[in-house]
Amino acid sequence: MIPGDPARLVAGPDATIEDVEMVRKELGLDKPMIEQYVSYITNLFQGDLGTSLKTNRPVSEEIGERFMPTFWLTLWSMVWAVAIGLLIGVISATKRNKWQDYLGMFGAVSGLSLPSFWLGLMLIQLFAVTLGWFPTGGIESWKSYILPAFTLGTGVAAVVARFTRSSLMDVLKEDYIRTGRSKGLSEHKVTWGHGLRNAMIPVVTMTGLQFGFLLGGSVVIETVFSWPGLGKLLIDSVAYRDYPVIQAEMLIFALEFILINLIVDLLYGILNPQIRYE
């Protein structure tokens, strides 16, 4: 399935053909594809994800260790992305077609176009190597989170900003906003209290979907920052063709993504009481 024979890889470069065949038997790779698949699924439901070819440890252990670092990294990226994205989006929508709007939207499209690995390297060079404010990689203290979370969140912040702007602009045209203004509410209250609250509903959905983008982006960012998370493990495993780990990682990422989508759908119902699931 994966180019390069895993059995040969495990047996090592000097192994004889007999050795390779023995390893193949040991790994169960000599059995037909269907049988391998059935036994994989059976083991999966018993919580057994197989054994890593590289470290010989259970895959579930390997992944378990790496889960939390990635979880915190994506979470902090999301927090920062939503904070800055909302701010830029609201400013752009309320200052429509003024310089603030143009600047904000140009910033957003630039954020979408930045190669994240390049941004990460530039930030490491400037803030970690030259200025020495933050560590260059790995997890040492809370300071370690700042550069990677900033880098990973930039693309999502751009999407949130663009989406908030268009959603808020639509809402600000509504009758109830005019009513709010005419009864003498401050512009601040109209925008943040009435406008943003209603504009948030589609923004929440969009932001939830962006979690997928963060999971994907974490693979790149973790490599740049030597982050001991799932993303780096995936790239290392692909390089080593450690297929039990690759399979398990794909499963975990897809599962996480589906779970997040479910949570977003449920949140949607809470945010907008007009929607009822039957």
Add this chain to the structure above:
Amino acid sequence: MVEVKLSKKEEYLQRTLEKSAVRTPISEFWRKFKKQKLAFISFFFVIFLILLALIGPFIVPYDIAEPDYENVLSGPSATHWAGTDAYGRDIFSRIIAGTQISLYVGLTSVLLGAIGGTFLGIIAGYYGKWIDRIIMRICDVLFAFPGILLAIGIIAILGPGLGNVIIAVAIFSIPVFARIVRSSTLAVKSTLYVEATKSIGAKPKRIIWKHIFPGTLSSVIVYFTMRIGSAILTAASLSFLGLGAQPPSPEWGAMLSGGRDYLNIAPHVTIFPGLAIFITVLAFNLLGDGLRDALDPKLKD
């Protein structure tokens, strides 16, 4: 010479005639598109990039593969505008030569995805029922893997290399196009003129090609342009991770990856390829935004 003086009424009439004469869909699009200054500039920049991709390898000032060990890692100067890399190769020349690779990867992968997605989307939207259900469920499965992860998974199966990157990016573009095309197919299908065509006995093949497909084209074009930017980014990311183009290829992501080890002593090796990726992707994204506003204002990101 006698000047013919028009009355006010005649003048007005002539003006309206001129105006109405030029209001074709294309001129209308052009009128709206020209208003978007950034998108307009990006349009010419993209044309410039395409030209560069075509003639770039012939006009580069230095050989892109020949090492020059006298000039290793030298900074930007009058002779080497963007400096040299760890083998003394001119980075500026390599960036120009790399334009071809990035554009080729971006265009072909999105084109393949667009063709596949449009085909599936039209079939699903037009025929509905079980065909629709099967196609859309397959798309849902592909959607379950967030973006670049699907590409990494595909490369884990196919092996690293630029050709496989194209296939991987194309595959994860398919469901995006399929969904958009399906929804515009559903909209066009319920219009009166399609109903009329059906009632005079036109065959499905003719209805799809002559009526449905042109109706979905504007959203396909908009999405096509918008996806190119992200396809170039994804391909560069994969090459950076060592899964795409391999050195000594002058692919921008691979060049950047090669410069990582010298970030401290020679940051220019990393800075310039990154800038090239950024500006190229930015141009495609701005062009896509402009096309969306001019062609299909209902589409939002």
